[in-house]
Amino acid sequence: MAFLRLLPLLLLCLLASTAIAQVQEVDRPSDDPVVEQRLAKISHELRCLQCRNQTLAESPAGLAVDLRNELRAQIRAGKSDEEIKAFLTQRYGDFILYKPRVTAMNYLLWFGPFVVLLGGLAILFYYIKQRRDSITEQPLSDDDRRRAEELLASGKETA
Amino acid sequence: MLRYSIPLGVFLLLVLFLAFGLRRDPNELPSALINKPAPTFRLPQLKDPSKTFSAEDMRGKVWMLNVWASWCIACRDEHPYLFEYQKSGAVPIYGFNYKDNREDALGWLGELGDPYVLSAVDLEGRVAIDYGVYGAPESYIIDKSGTIRLKHVGPVTPDVWSSKILPVVQELNRQ
Numbered sequence: 001m002a003f004l005r006l007l008p009l010l011l012l013c014l015l016a017s018t019a020i021a022q023v024q025e026v027d028r029p030s031d032d033p034v035v036e037q038r039l040a041k042i043s044h045e046l047r048c049l050q051c052r053n054q055t056l057a058e059s060p061a062g063l064a065v066d067l068r069n070e071l072r073a074q075i076r077a078g079k080s081d082e083e084i085k086a087f088l089t090q091r092y093g094d095f096i097l098y099k100p101r102v103t104a105m106n107y108l109l110w111f112g113p114f115v116v117l118l119g120g121l122a123i124l125f126y127y128i129k130q131r132r133d134s135i136t137e138q139p140l141s142d143d144d145r146r147r148a149e150e151l152l153a154s155g156k157e158t159a
Numbered sequence: 160m161l162r163y164s165i166p167l168g169v170f171l172l173l174v175l176f177l178a179f180g181l182r183r184d185p186n187e188l189p190s191a192l193i194n195k196p197a198p199t200f201r202l203p204q205l206k207d208p209s210k211t212f213s214a215e216d217m218r219g220k221v222w223m224l225n226v227w228a229s230w231c232i233a234c235r236d237e238h239p240y241l242f243e244y245q246k247s248g249a250v251p252i253y254g255f256n257y258k259d260n261r262e263d264a265l266g267w268l269g270e271l272g273d274p275y276v277l278s279a280v281d282l283e284g285r286v287a288i289d290y291g292v293y294g295a296p297e298s299y300i301i302d303k304s305g306t307i308r309l310k311h312v313g314p315v316t317p318d319v320w321s322s323k324i325l326p327v328v329q330e331l332n333r334q
Contacts, residue, residue: 050294
């Protein structure tokens, strides 16, 4: 039942990737647990380009398997995480990074909301200030004071 | 006046963003390799594995590298058009057989015809990683100096050919 419910999703996933590899890719896990640990850490921060909303760590797509094997080889060769990410972005672009970097291209995305927030606060303060300025205090006249006292007194009685 | 101009300005800005944003194909990624040297490789040829093919062999020519595989459904849609492009003589088309079985690949070309000058075989998909391949078919236009000038992901339909690829090829051939 769960499978049937997932089926349309799976089909969509297949459609989204124009390529469905026939050559069977297999993960070749390393015997070294350190390599696998580093792979798990770094591949959770990378996107699979075939099933776009999965990380490289989770995706069963052929390209993801190939890339995981490639990353294992690079980790064994002693490459740093930064070097590995540079290797991938040189080939696939920044889109492969699940944690987007701050670059000139996306300043607006990173800082736009704060600009909007500051703009909103400025408008709010301006509005409050204008409102406060437009209210002038009117001292109570003797009549008003007497009426207020009467009302307060009558309130006490009913309570 | 200010009362109306601010919402109007915000609205127009939104329209501008959407006009540009909605017309872009979210499936197409900007290639990181445009205007970068085509990654070097030396791969065996499909029809004669004793011979190799390298991007360096193409120095001085404008050429097209077309990633294909017999398991790739969209490649089948693209295939008949490749003959037209090849016949036009605008640019030599070289195949890049991506993670395929040799028999399947040869059978595919036998059945549908072979529009390629030759096809290089990347069995492991390792060179494809260097080229940033993420879904066949993909096509690259590489200039005389061996620099990638254009990448198209998905079938090269006649529309794509005439509006996107041909102008670039003609411009590069003039240089």
